[in-house]
Amino acid sequence: MTSLTDLSLSQMQAGLTSGEFSSRDLVQAALDRITRLEPSLHAFLHLAGPRALKQAEAADAQRKGQSSRPVSPLLGIPVAIKDVLTVEGLPCTCGSKILEGFIPPFTATSVQHLTEAGMIVIGKTNTDEFAMGSSTENSAYGVTHNPWDLGRVPGGSSGGSAAAVAARYVPAALGTDTGGSVRQPASFCGVTGLKTTYGRVSRYGLVAFGSSLDTVGAFGRSAQDVAAVFSAMAGHDPLDATSAQVAVPAISLEAATGSKAEMPLGGLKIGVPKEYSIPGTQPAVEEMTRAAVDVLKALGAEIRPVSLPHTEYALPVYYIIAPAEASANLARFDGVRYGPRAPARDMPEVFYRTRGERFGPEVTRRIMIGTYALSAGYYDAYYGQAQKVRTLIRRDFEAAFQEVDLIAAPTAPGTAFEIGAHANDPLAMYLEDVFTLPANLAGVPGISFNVGFDQRNLPVGLQLIGPYFREDLLLCAAHAYQQVTDWHVRAPAL
Amino acid sequence: MALTAQEIDHIARLARLQLTDEQKVLYREQLSHILDYIAKLRQLDTANVPPTAGGGLTQMELRPDGSRPSLPTKVLLENAPDSEADQFKIPPVFE
Numbered sequence: 001m002t003s004l005t006d007l008s009l010s011q012m013q014a015g016l017t018s019g020e021f022s023s024r025d026l027v028q029a030a031l032d033r034i035t036r037l038e039p040s041l042h043a044f045l046h047l048a049g050p051r052a053l054k055q056a057e058a059a060d061a062q063r064k065g066q067s068s069r070p071v072s073p074l075l076g077i078p079v080a081i082k083d084v085l086t087v088e089g090l091p092c093t094c095g096s097k098i099l100e101g102f103i104p105p106f107t108a109t110s111v112q113h114l115t116e117a118g119m120i121v122i123g124k125t126n127t128d129e130f131a132m133g134s135s136t137e138n139s140a141y142g143v144t145h146n147p148w149d150l151g152r153v154p155g156g157s158s159g160g161s162a163a164a165v166a167a168r169y170v171p172a173a174l175g176t177d178t179g180g181s182v183r184q185p186a187s188f189c190g191v192t193g194l195k196t197t198y199g200r201v202s203r204y205g206l207v208a209f210g211s212s213l214d215t216v217g218a219f220g221r222s223a224q225d226v227a228a229v230f231s232a233m234a235g236h237d238p239l240d241a242t243s244a245q246v247a248v249p250a251i252s253l254e255a256a257t258g259s260k261a262e263m264p265l266g267g268l269k270i271g272v273p274k275e276y277s278i279p280g281t282q283p284a285v286e287e288m289t290r291a292a293v294d295v296l297k298a299l300g301a302e303i304r305p306v307s308l309p310h311t312e313y314a315l316p317v318y319y320i321i322a323p324a325e326a327s328a329n330l331a332r333f334d335g336v337r338y339g340p341r342a343p344a345r346d347m348p349e350v351f352y353r354t355r356g357e358r359f360g361p362e363v364t365r366r367i368m369i370g371t372y373a374l375s376a377g378y379y380d381a382y383y384g385q386a387q388k389v390r391t392l393i394r395r396d397f398e399a400a401f402q403e404v405d406l407i408a409a410p411t412a413p414g415t416a417f418e419i420g421a422h423a424n425d426p427l428a429m430y431l432e433d434v435f436t437l438p439a440n441l442a443g444v445p446g447i448s449f450n451v452g453f454d455q456r457n458l459p460v461g462l463q464l465i466g467p468y469f470r471e472d473l474l475l476c477a478a479h480a481y482q483q484v485t486d487w488h489v490r491a492p493a494l
Numbered sequence: 495m496a497l498t499a500q501e502i503d504h505i506a507r508l509a510r511l512q513l514t515d516e517q518k519v520l521y522r523e524q525l526s527h528i529l530d531y532i533a534k535l536r537q538l539d540t541a542n543v544p545p546t547a548g549g550g551l552t553q554m555e556l557r558p559d560g561s562r563p564s565l566p567t568k569v570l571l572e573n574a575p576d577s578e579a580d581q582f583k584i585p586p587v588f589e
Contacts, residue, residue: 102573103573105573106565212546238557241556241557245555310538313538316531316534316535319528319532320535327509335575336574336575336582337573339575341576344585345585345586346588347584347586349585350584350585351510352511355511356511356512356513357512364517365521365525365528367511368502368506368509368511368525369528371509375504375505375508382532385540386535387546388538388544389538389540392540426524427531441546
């Protein structure tokens, strides 16, 4: 008999509807599995066990009470939340010692939408400190281990959420993507991860890192499951001035572009950018992603080369803009209003000591870079120039989407690396995001899903990038792929 | 581009970060290395290119500037390291 945690979100929906099991059963099964496996994985920073069980009982009662009327499709389904999004009453540390003990008094809008739809928050997942990193090694509370190989990282920064889905703790989880922090861990953990269009999902209650780049995204085991979560949380929010007033279409995964069932992607043009073929990409990644593009072709898509000429500048642009914005955003952590305060004689010493002692190395490094790039005499040369080159990168995408509907590329140059591999080389870590950063700079959405394994049985991800607000197209294409392949249903042996 | 020790002190002061001597040496080396890498951007002629300031959002609407309810003071002070009489309490700003 398969255990309840083996079920995908859609299978859970079916079982809850038929009464085969209750939401309480699902939550209890999740908590049992977490208790058993967390000592070796460490995907969670905080668990909400008793509270989640209570909410599950309420969801079951609601379902019984409304047996004649339809209930929300997400009612009673467990979900995990990255620890940079607030959930009222649950700790929110952002993986940092500077927010140790902080209990937010309000819930992020994205999470609020999910709980209003009936989802049950199981806990808060591990992240690189303030989402700065590509491995969760920068968490002040210890690394998360990749469920496919415990000696390797799960990717990051949303590594806890990706691992929680890959390990079959929960069928879905929320993450955030500022430079690849949903897509790269999705690739490393063999799950489906959606980075939404900038402005598509409210950021109210998301602790800000790079305000012109931050997006909220979702993980699931399939595009179908991710679509359900995305649909529930997307849309304009008056509490976030940067959330777009663009209608969210109902996503019909079966209705891609083609009319014939065997050619669901008929008429879809997918561009393969030549600039994403770079030395240093692992052969298995090249091979598996090329094979995946062949599958998309067999499903009816027309594959053609496309050019994004300024791709090589994305990394330097990102490592000016993101740290600059981070240095401003993280100025609020000063030991005055929340979080711990270092003992000090006067106020300036409170600032210097609290920040000096409580920010970790990568956050400190980025605050330093950002402060320098914004300082008098250097602003034009660094931040100003980066903003202009960012325009060129955005125009590359706009021009490409005149010719093609989607862009396909590897999500990351390699598969999951060993814990500690980049410990002394920040630039090597930054290079992990070379294929994901451009979409954040342009603001366009992207999705990563598993398209095979390398010789060490580590997952390989394919990334599709789409035009603004076309998450529906990304999800349809990934869904079509997952209808004819079974990589996404493979589970790590744990 | 190598940063000087004085520049590292200056940046740390601007950022209100107390660094140890070891950290100063390490960050001086690492930041210089990172700045060398991002100097690549200067190769591009951007004289006629407008900057992208937001995240690609073309329309953004402002809400009416009116008062809205907020969380109660008591709730907001619950996370404060120190408070008194409905206010955040801090050490002296000046000696």
